[in-house]
Amino acid sequence: MMYPIISQIAALGRGRVIGKNGKVPWDIPEDWQYFLDTIEGNPILMGHKTWDALKRPLSVSWQGVVTHSQSFDPENAVTFASVSKGLCALREQGGEEVFVIGGGELYRQAIPFTHRLYLTLIDEEFEGDVFFPQWGEFSRVVSEKKSSGNGYDYTFFVLERGDEFPVRELGFLGDRPLVQG
Numbered sequence: 001m002m003y004p005i006i007s008q009i010a011a012l013g014r015g016r017v018i019g020k021n022g023k024v025p026w027d028i029p030e031d032w033q034y035f036l037d038t039i040e041g042n043p044i045l046m047g048h049k050t051w052d053a054l055k056r057p058l059s060v061s062w063q064g065v066v067t068h069s070q071s072f073d074p075e076n077a078v079t080f081a082s083v084s085k086g087l088c089a090l091r092e093q094g095g096e097e098v099f100v101i102g103g104g105e106l107y108r109q110a111i112p113f114t115h116r117l118y119l120t121l122i123d124e125e126f127e128g129d130v131f132f133p134q135w136g137e138f139s140r141v142v143s144e145k146k147s148s149g150n151g152y153d154y155t156f157f158v159l160e161r162g163d164e165f166p167v168r169e170l171g172f173l174g175d176r177p178l179v180q181g
C-alpha cells in the first residue's frame with residue numbers, strides 16, 4: 001500500500017492569525033467554499049476545539065478528532081489520544097491526499113509530517129489568540145490573488161516540501177514510501 005500525502009489547509013490573517021475566542025475572526029464565503037471544495041471526499045483530522053467550532057457537517061470520507069478526553073464521543077468521527085495516532089489513522093485511510101484542518105495546536109504538531117500547505121493569506125489585521133506555525137521549509141507552487149465580495153483581499157497559496165522530505169521526515173509513521181513513483 002502506498003500512503004497518501006498529508007496536507008494542511010488554513011486561512012490566515014496578517015501575522016499568521018487563525019482564530020479568536022474559539023472562532024475564525026472573519027467571514028469570507030469564497031474562502032469557505034474553497035476549503036469545502038479542497039477537502040471534499042477526503043479524510044480529515046482536527047483538534048477538539050476545531051471540531052467544536054465547526055458546527056456544520058462536512059462532505060468528507062472520514063473524520064478524526066484529537067483529544068485527551070475519554071468521555072468525548074462525537075457523532076461520525078473517531079477520536080485519538082495523540083496527534084501521532086491521529087496522523088497514522090488519517091494516512092491509513094488511503095487515497096492520494098489527506099488533510100489536517102486545524103486548529104493551531106494540530107497545525108503546529110502535525111507540520112513536521114506535512115508535505116503540502118493550502119494557505120489563504122488575507123491581507124488584513126485581525127485580533128487573534130491562535131496562530132499558524134512558521135512554514136519556512138515549504139516553497140510556493142502556485143498562488144492566486146482574489147478579492148471577496150465583502151471587501152477582503154486575499155491570496156490562495158499552495159506550498160510544498162522538497163522531494164527529499166517524505167521518506168526522511170516520516171520515518172516514525174512507518175517505513176513505506178509516502179507517495180507513489
Ligand SMILES: NC(=O)c1ccc[n+]([C@@H]2O[C@H](COP(=O)([O-])OP(=O)(O)OC[C@H]3O[C@@H](n4cnc5c(N)ncnc54)[C@H](OP(=O)(O)O)[C@@H]3O)[C@@H](O)[C@H]2O)c1
Nearest residue numbers: 010011019022023024047048049050068102103104105106
Ligand atoms: N483560520 C483557519 O483556517 C482555522 C482552521 C481551524 C481552526 N481555526 C481556529 O483555531 C482555533 C482552534 O485552535 P486551537 O489551537 O485552540 O485548538 P485545536 O487545535 O482545534 O484543538 C485543541 C485541542 O485538541 C486536543 N489536542 C491537541 N493536541 C493534543 C495531543 N497532543 N494529544 C491529545 N489531544 C490533543 C485537545 O483537546 P482536549 O481539550 O479535548 O484534550 C486540545 O484542547 C479556533 O479559534 C478555530 O476557529 C482556524
